[in-house]
Every structure is written in structure tokens, then in C-alpha cells.
Amino acid sequence: MFYPCIANNALYKMRKSTLFFMSIAVQSVLLLGAFTHAAYQRGRDASILGETVALVKRLDLTDLCLFTEARYTRHPTQADLHSPFQDHPMSLEHFPSGSLLAPRKGIGYR
Amino acid sequence: MGNWFERQRNIIDFTLSSLVRRKGKNLALLLVYTLLVFLLASVMFFTHALRKEASLVLQGAPEMVVQRMAAGRHELVPRRYLGMIKGIKGVSGARGRLWGYYFDPVMSANYTMVVPEDHPLGAGSISIGQGISRSRLARVGDFIPFRRYDGTPMVLTVREVLTTGSELVSSDLILVSEGDFRKLFGMAPDLYTDIVLSVRNAKEVATAAQKVQKLLPDTRPIMKSEILRTYDTIFDWRSGIIVVILSSAVLAFIIFAWDKASGLSAEERKEIGILKAIGWETSDVLLMKFWEGAAVSLSSFLAGVLFAYIHVFFTPVMLFEPVLKGWSTLYPSFKLVPFISPYQVAMLFFLTVVPYTVATIVPSWRAATIDPDSVMRS
Numbered sequence: 001m002f003y004p005c006i007a008n009n010a011l012y013k014m015r016k017s018t019l020f021f022m023s024i025a026v027q028s029v030l031l032l033g034a035f036t037h038a039a040y041q042r043g044r045d046a047s048i049l050g051e052t053v054a055l056v057k058r059l060d061l062t063d064l065c066l067f068t069e070a071r072y073t074r075h076p077t078q079a080d081l082h083s084p085f086q087d088h089p090m091s092l093e094h095f096p097s098g099s100l101l102a103p104r105k106g107i108g109y110r
Numbered sequence: 111m112g113n114w115f116e117r118q119r120n121i122i123d124f125t126l127s128s129l130v131r132r133k134g135k136n137l138a139l140l141l142v143y144t145l146l147v148f149l150l151a152s153v154m155f156f157t158h159a160l161r162k163e164a165s166l167v168l169q170g171a172p173e174m175v176v177q178r179m180a181a182g183r184h185e186l187v188p189r190r191y192l193g194m195i196k197g198i199k200g201v202s203g204a205r206g207r208l209w210g211y212y213f214d215p216v217m218s219a220n221y222t223m224v225v226p227e228d229h230p231l232g233a234g235s236i237s238i239g240q241g242i243s244r245s246r247l248a249r250v251g252d253f254i255p256f257r258r259y260d261g262t263p264m265v266l267t268v269r270e271v272l273t274t275g276s277e278l279v280s281s282d283l284i285l286v287s288e289g290d291f292r293k294l295f296g297m298a299p300d301l302y303t304d305i306v307l308s309v310r311n312a313k314e315v316a317t318a319a320q321k322v323q324k325l326l327p328d329t330r331p332i333m334k335s336e337i338l339r340t341y342d343t344i345f346d347w348r349s350g351i352i353v354v355i356l357s358s359a360v361l362a363f364i365i366f367a368w369d370k371a372s373g374l375s376a377e378e379r380k381e382i383g384i385l386k387a388i389g390w391e392t393s394d395v396l397l398m399k400f401w402e403g404a405a406v407s408l409s410s411f412l413a414g415v416l417f418a419y420i421h422v423f424f425t426p427v428m429l430f431e432p433v434l435k436g437w438s439t440l441y442p443s444f445k446l447v448p449f450i451s452p453y454q455v456a457m458l459f460f461l462t463v464v465p466y467t468v469a470t471i472v473p474s475w476r477a478a479t480i481d482p483d484s485v486m487r488s
Contacts, residue, residue: 016130017122020405027412031455034419038448041423045447048275049166055276056170059226060207060306062337064164065241065281068220069438071211074282075222076344077337078175078304080182 118401121394125401128381140410142366147414147462148421149359152429154454155422157345162449164341167279168334172306173315175207175332176322186301191326195307198321202310206302208291212256212284217245219439221284223294229287236290237270241281241440259296266290281442363462367469379477386482392475399474403467411463415455423448 055061063075072079129136176195178185187206195204208225221242231237238248248254248268256264272280292299309318319331374382382395421429426443434441 015119015123016126017119020122020126024408024412027409027416030416031412034416035450035452038419038423038450041448045275048273049163049447051273052167052276052279053170055272056167056279059224059283059285060172060205061224061279062168062171062175062332064160064167064278064341065222065239065283065442066278066434067438068222068241068282068440071220074211074220077332077340078177078184 118397121398122401122405125398126405128398129402129405132377136406140406142362143406143410143462143466144414144417146359146363146366147411147458148417149355149429150462151415151418151458152421152427153355153359154458155418155448155450156427156430156446158451158454159422159446159449160345161342163278163447164344165338168338168341171334171337173308173312173334174306174319174322175337176305176307176326177330177332178304178326178328179330180328184304185328186297186303187305187329189300189302191329192302192305194325195305195322198318198325200310200314200318200321202308204305204307207304207306208288208297209303210291210295212294214246215257217439219245220282221440222282223284223286223291225288225291226285229285231269231285231287233287233289234267235269235287236266237272237283237285238268239272239280239283240274240277241442242284243268243271244443245440256294258294264290264294277442278444281444282440363465367465374473374477380486382474382477383482383486386478387486392478395478396471396475399470399478400467403470404463407463407466411459415458419448419450422446 062077065074067073176187176191178187178191189206192204192206195201205227210223212221212223213219214221219242236254238254242248246254248271250268250271252268253265254268256266258264266286270285272283272285286294291297307318307322309315315333315335319333322329322331385395385398386392421427423446427434427446431441
């Protein structure tokens, strides 16, 4: 079967190497675009970040609100290293977000 | 130069035709490779952006927090401790902080109740974070009922919903007046949750912490530097699930590269044999294999990185969301500021593209140096 639209298509006639370079070039331009977007967005979000810092200062906050399921994952900087295990003897840490948080250095050893 | 370029193009043309001939296998390869890069890049972008944002936002955190400990648990701090801390040389200011957790049985969610130093809304009024507003469908002017420590109800009016931009720190917050907080939790007026203090000279924070601990041995000071360090290590590549994702991805990649490096298929060896029989040099075969590796790995790398960027900074991190949410009912719907650097992309490139390209060249070199007759007969 003859497909004139495909046969006359410029892409179809193009050398494979040209197509390859074109695709790499397009992807590279998109990657550069991602960097440009990131820089632009950082500039746009600077005022929002400033407002958040001001809120943190006003309320004397110490932690990010990432995991609200347990007190030691809601405020990891304020909890002890043994908090996940202190509910009863032989207690095991069982909150899923507990597996996301690395034990931090420094706090709790004093 | 023109000849050299034309030669490369001819080899690329041939290489791509050869890849298209085995399109099923190569498409699967491209897909798996892209998925691996996507996964690695997503983890890298997400954790880096989160750590960077935490380090910026928590610059506003208090210089030092002093907690009281009793039997290994936090204990409320008596007012007299505040006076004693204020008397320490070098401490420029201190105030008792009131905050705690409130479990809402209606939503099965934990809220963080905070008393601001200057609560402008007055008694009976609260400000709520976006997460609470979303889950309780609460707007300005709505009433939220709470259960006091003795079981009696207490109704507070929403006077303000905190901004969406601050959701990363305020999603589950309820700002309440001191009087309402003490009534809700039955806390005596001379007690605080902990104490925050500022130090005149930033270099003397550690000394001030030592003085606090010496003066009040049942306390534990936490410095801002420790708070910042916690978030620096919290999403470290060595932590929990991150290391699981990364190690499984890296292991998959090693198996994948090993499979490539351990040998070529009979069809590929035959193809190399024919090429050598019709006059291709070993260097031409190696060049062809180099371009084959480069075509697959470059395309996968670029596509994987671009998809990861879109995934982390344009969508609500769909892949990690269920993991991050855990059992939480309240989860902030935050949009991360895209902190990415060429260093991250370069590191990802050297972790994925270079080993793969090398892995494809080695077996080809072995096949290209043997006798074409024996390759075709085998």
C-alpha cells in the first residue's frame, strides 16, 4: 500500500543521524529550559520564602510540617532519639514516616 | 573535518538502523533506562530541594530552645526557670513557649496548637493552617469545636487561614490565645511547654547552652545549628527509604549494565562478523558500539531527568506522596522551590551514562578483535 503523506513527509526522508541529533538537541534545549525555569521560579518564590521565614520567626517554629502522624516525626528536632520506642518496654517504632527519617547527629546525646 | 563528520554520521545512520531492527528489545532497554534515571533524578531533586528549603526557612528558628526533661520525657517548664535563664550573662531575651498537640477524633488528625507571642485575634479566635482548612472544610467565620482536658466542649472561631505559601511549616497549625490554650489543656498559669532564648553574641550560643545546663541540670538546650543540621541529614542519601530506593535502582542498573558487559547476543556477534568480513576495521565497530551506547544512554538520560523535573516541581510528587503521607490524615500540599544545580545533573550523568557506555564498548571490543569467520560460524 502506498501512503503519499508518509512518503512525502520530510521526517521520513530525513537521515536517521539528523533525527538523532535533532532529538538530542530538543531534549538538551528542554533541559536548559528546566534550569531557566528553576532560576525564574526561585526568583518568583523568594518573596513567599521570605514570608515563611517571617512566620517561622514570629511563631518561633522549629520544624517543617512534613509528617503529622507522630510527635517525633512532626517535630524531629524537638524529640529524643528514643521517642519512637518509649511508649512501652519492647516498643517498636511503627509509624511509616519513621522509616523516612534518618537518626540525626548531635541532639539527644547530651 | 567534513569527511570525519560525514563518517560519524554514516556510522550513526547504520547504528540507528541496527537498533531499529531489534526495536522490541531496544525500546524495552530505553524504557527501563529512562525509568532508572527518572527514579534516581526524582529522589535527588526532591531531597535536595527539601533540604535547601528547610535550611532557608529555618533560618528564622529560635537561637535556642530549652526543654525540661523528667524520666526521659519532656516535662512542662516552671516560670521560675524563665527568670533564671534570663539572668544568665549573654542571654539577651527569653520567653516561655506554649505549644502542644491536639488529636481531632473527627478527622483522626493531629493538630499543632501554638500560642504566638502576640496573638492579634484575641480570646475565642484562632488562625488555622491550610491543611486543617482543607480537611475540615473550615473557612474564616466558621466555628470549630474542641474537647477540653476535662471533656467539656470549647468552640473557637476561625478568624484567619494561614497562607498557602507557608504550608510547608504551617499546614497543621492552630494559632490560639494563651488563655484558650491553658483552658483547653488545663495547664497551670506558671507553666510553659519550653523556653526559647536569644543570645547577644551568636558565637556564644554554645557557651550559653553550657551555662543553661549547668544552672538547670534537668534541662536540655537545643541550638539552632542543631535544628538546621537535623534537616540537613534528615533526607540524606543514607536515610531510611531513600537508601532503599537508591540501592534498588543502583542494583537494577548494575544488573542491567552487567548483562550488557557480559556479552553480546549471537545475532549481534554475527553482525559484527559480517561487518568485519566486508572490510570494517575494529575501530569502526567500536565507534558503532560507542554511538549505540551513546544514543541509548543520552536519550534515556535526558528524558529521565526532564520527567523527574516535571514530576518533582510540577506535580505533587505523585511517586513519593503515598510514602511521605504514611498514616497522616493531614499532609501539606506544598510546592517545592526548584533548587537544582548543574552539579546534580553532572553527577547523575557520570553515575548512569558513563558506566553504561563503557559497559557496551568492552564486549564489542572483544567481539571485534576475533576472527570474523569464527564469529559467523559460531
